[in-house]
Amino acid sequence: MTSAFTGAGADYSEKIPNNVDLREDRRLQRALESWQPNFLNWWDSMGPTLPTRDVYLRTAVNVGREGWAHFDHVPMRDYRWGIFLAERDTDRRIGFGQHLGEPAWQQVPGEYRAELRRLIVIQGDTEPASVEQQRNLGATAPSLYDLRNLFQVNVEEGRHLWAMVYLLHAYFGRDGREEAEELLRRNSGSAESPRILGAFNEETPDWLSFFMFTYFTDRDGKYQLGTLKESAFDPLSRTCEFMLKEEAHHMMVGTTGVDRVVERTAQLMVEHDTDDPAPQGAIPLSVIQKYLNFHYSVSLDLFGGETSTNVANYYTAGLKGRWSEDRRKDDHKLTGDAIKVDALIDGEVAQNEVSALLGLNTDLRREYIADCQSGVNRWNKILESAGLPQRLKLPHIAFNRKVGAFAGIEASPDGEILSADEWQQRVGAWLPTDVDKTHVRSLMQPVHERGKIAAWIAPPRNGINGKPFDYDYVHLT
Ligand SMILES: [Fe+2]
Ligand SMILES: [Fe+2]
Numbered sequence: 001m002t003s004a005f006t007g008a009g010a011d012y013s014e015k016i017p018n019n020v021d022l023r024e025d026r027r028l029q030r031a032l033e034s035w036q037p038n039f040l041n042w043w044d045s046m047g048p049t050l051p052t053r054d055v056y057l058r059t060a061v062n063v064g065r066e067g068w069a070h071f072d073h074v075p076m077r078d079y080r081w082g083i084f085l086a087e088r089d090t091d092r093r094i095g096f097g098q099h100l101g102e103p104a105w106q107q108v109p110g111e112y113r114a115e116l117r118r119l120i121v122i123q124g125d126t127e128p129a130s131v132e133q134q135r136n137l138g139a140t141a142p143s144l145y146d147l148r149n150l151f152q153v154n155v156e157e158g159r160h161l162w163a164m165v166y167l168l169h170a171y172f173g174r175d176g177r178e179e180a181e182e183l184l185r186r187n188s189g190s191a192e193s194p195r196i197l198g199a200f201n202e203e204t205p206d207w208l209s210f211f212m213f214t215y216f217t218d219r220d221g222k223y224q225l226g227t228l229k230e231s232a233f234d235p236l237s238r239t240c241e242f243m244l245k246e247e248a249h250h251m252m253v254g255t256t257g258v259d260r261v262v263e264r265t266a267q268l269m270v271e272h273d274t275d276d277p278a279p280q281g282a283i284p285l286s287v288i289q290k291y292l293n294f295h296y297s298v299s300l301d302l303f304g305g306e307t308s309t310n311v312a313n314y315y316t317a318g319l320k321g322r323w324s325e326d327r328r329k330d331d332h333k334l335t336g337d338a339i340k341v342d343a344l345i346d347g348e349v350a351q352n353e354v355s356a357l358l359g360l361n362t363d364l365r366r367e368y369i370a371d372c373q374s375g376v377n378r379w380n381k382i383l384e385s386a387g388l389p390q391r392l393k394l395p396h397i398a399f400n401r402k403v404g405a406f407a408g409i410e411a412s413p414d415g416e417i418l419s420a421d422e423w424q425q426r427v428g429a430w431l432p433t434d435v436d437k438t439h440v441r442s443l444m445q446p447v448h449e450r451g452k453i454a455a456w457i458a459p460p461r462n463g464i465n466g467k468p469f470d471y472d473y474v475h476l477t
Contacts, residue, residue, distance in 0.1 A: 006026050010061050010082060019063060019081030020166070021161055031169050032083075035180055039376040042184045043077065047131055050138030052076060053475040056464065058249075060084050060159070063242050071465045073475065079155045083166045086316045094232040096332040097318040097323050107151045108171050112317055116233055117172050120178050120463060121197055122331055123224060123315060124164030124188065127157045129200035130213070134190035134205035137210055140444035142454035145208070145463060148473035149253045155216065156246045162247040163239045171235065197326070198402060199298040206440045207457075208283060211257030212295035216376055220302045222382040230321025255375055256460060261288060262379045275390075281455040283440060285383075285390050290432045291440075292392060296372060297400035303365040305404045306341040312357035322360065325369040335438035337365060342397055344405045349415055369394070379447055400431065 010019045015033055022029045054073040062068045063086050077329035092104040098139050108116055131154050137366040141147035161183060168176035175412070185192045194201045199217050226248065229240040265285055267275035276284050304311070315334070322328060330337065339358035345352065372394060380391045397414035410423035413430055432440075443456045451470030453459050463469050 010063075010084060011232050011255050012061070012080060012082075015307060017061075017080045018166075019084050020170075020465065022083065024171075028170055030449065031177060031224075032166065034179075035165060035169070037182070038163075038184055040077070040160075041079070042128065042191055043131075043158060046128070046187065047135060047158070048076065048138050049135050050141075050147075050152060051477040052138075052151075053477050055475075056148055056467070056471070056473045057152055057155060058465070059208045060246065063087060068245065076151060076155060079158075081155070084161055084242050085235060085238035088234070088238060092237075094318050095230055096321050096431075097232070097316045098231055098333070099318045100332055101243045102232075105232050106234055108233060111200075111401050112170070112233075112319060113135075113313060115317070115319055116236070117168070117176065117179065119228065119314070120164050120172075120236065121183070122168050123221075123228065124161060124168070124183050126200050126221060127160040127164065127185060129186075129188045129197075130204075130218070132158050132195075132198065132323075133202070133204040133213070134210060137204065137207065140207065141448065142207060142457050143447050143459070143469075144450055144451065144473045145460060146257075146457075146472075147448070148464065149249075150210065151474070153218075153253060156250070159246070160243050163243055167235060167239060180263065197302055199302055202298065204412045205437070206444050207257075208261060208288070208291050208440050209295070211254050212240070212291050213254070214250050215258055216292075216299040216372065217256030218254060218304070219248065219371060220368065222247050222251065223303075223364055223371075223416040226323045226365060227320045232318030255378070257457075258288075258375065258379060260390070260458040260460060261383060261456065262278045262382045263386075264456060266383055266388055267386060267458070270386050278439060281442065281443060282451075283456055285392070287432065287436045287440065289392055290430060290436060292376075293399065294431050296394055298367075298402075300365060300397065301403040302402060303368065304361045305361050306343065306352075306415050307354050308361050309358065309360040311360045312355075315357055315360055323364055342396040343406055344409060347409075349396075349411070351416065369397075395430070 010017050014022060016022060017034060019445035054075045056071060056073050057079055058069045058071050059080055060068060061070045063084050094100055094102050094104055118419035134150060134154060137150055138147055141150065160340045164179045165183065168180045186195050188195050189201045189203060204213050221261050222244065225240040225244050229237050229244065261283060265277055265282045265288065268280045268282040270277065272280055278284050325332065334356040338353050339356045339359035339362060340351040340353050341359045341362040343350055343352035376392050376394055385389055396411055398409065398415055401407055410418045410420060411420060445454065447454045450472055459469050463471055
């Protein structure tokens with residue numbers, strides 16, 4: 001390959017770039033090479049629809065601390081989707097559960113095979129799903145900078161699919177290969193074969209949704225990967241560790257994307273001394289709040305029920321740990337510990353004490369909620385420095401839930417429990433209505449001209465890889 005890649009950790013002379021010595025295992029190499037055209041067919045038919053000549057993309061070339069990425073203009077289809085695992089720690093020990101302190105597994109133990117495969121498939125299913133959800137957004141990008149970020153997220157989600165498919169092929173034999181095919185066969189929003197998780201079947205029809213999705217839903221991914229990074233199954237742990245590195249960019253796109261929408265709205269509110277800057281071409285704060293309510297609540301559902309015996313078993317077995325497992329000051333077995341989880345008791349929102357193992361979903365969801373709050377604080381600072389009294393806020397945990405203790409009730413964003421009728425009457429004030437969506441969509445006029453930006457969003461403070469905002473990030477055809 002080009003000189004830029006020589007000496008790097010990954011082997012780019014191979015059809016499938018990798019740092020797992022794929023050439024040493026001809027069977028596996030052949031199996032993955034025969035999956036590759038199926039992946040490319042999927043990319044062609046379900047990936048980004050906007051035709052481009054090339055895009056200024058980051059490609060992973062190493063996994064080490066210093067310099068793991070290479071930036072260049074590449075045709076998107078020629079992006080080198082590869083297999084990268086974080087460096088192996090040969091002394092790694094299992095950090096929790098009944099196998100605490102034993103050496104990490106380099107192979108899948110027979111008794112955990114089905115569970116591990118399931119965890120990998122569920123994670124793997126979300127990766128291509130988001131590419132499918134976002135496929136039409138290029139046509140309405142607010143700037144070339146944003147367009148480039150969208151495509152970067154898309155190619156990396158494609159690579160995350162590769163990461164999971166590698167594990168399926170390498171460690172799960174024939175049923176692993178079948179699962180890899182299924183990952184390409186299911187499609188977001190499909191009536192016959194939808195993606196596994198609800199939030200990944202919702203559409204991402206506009207850029208406000210995209211930023212909310214990358215803030216709230218990709219962040220769920222970050223937390224899931226964080227628990228899998230702790231896994232006793234070392235190849236899974238190392239895979240997820242490296243995925244988290246790429247995921248940081250997706251978080252940045254969401255965080256700063258919402259920043260910039262809020263900033264622009266605040267600016268026009270002040271300039272025109274109005275609460276409703278829609279006539280000036282901005283997205284009103286009330287609409288931003290509704291989008292936030294929607295994406296946050298569907299993302300909370302991704303963490304599952306408040307209690308789960310499956311997840312308790314995964315933890316005890318060593319398959320899936322907690323967020324920041326090594327920073328927790330307890331015995332990492334949790335057999336005698338308890339946790340308070342949210343519950344519906346006599347029709348009221350309340351809390352219930354359960355064993356810490358049973359409440360692990362709640363533990364992870366709470367870490368996630370605290371992280372989400374930090375984004376809201378940041379957006380509120382933007383409003384504050386603009387001199388505006390309005391604030392954004394996370395809705396109550398019971399609001400708009402379809403999974404868990406509050407799935408059967410309706411609650412307002414303040415946590416007031418409502419009858420079905422009341423909910424119907426008031427939901428339009430809390431979740432995006434057709435009118436809101438139509439307004440947002442009407443603002444989504446493409447700006448594909450270098451250095452220009454749409455009126456509903458502020459330009460970014462920094463470009464990509466030290467390049468200015470007006471850099472030619474994307475060449476259209
Ligand atoms: Fe991902
Ligand atoms: Fe992501």
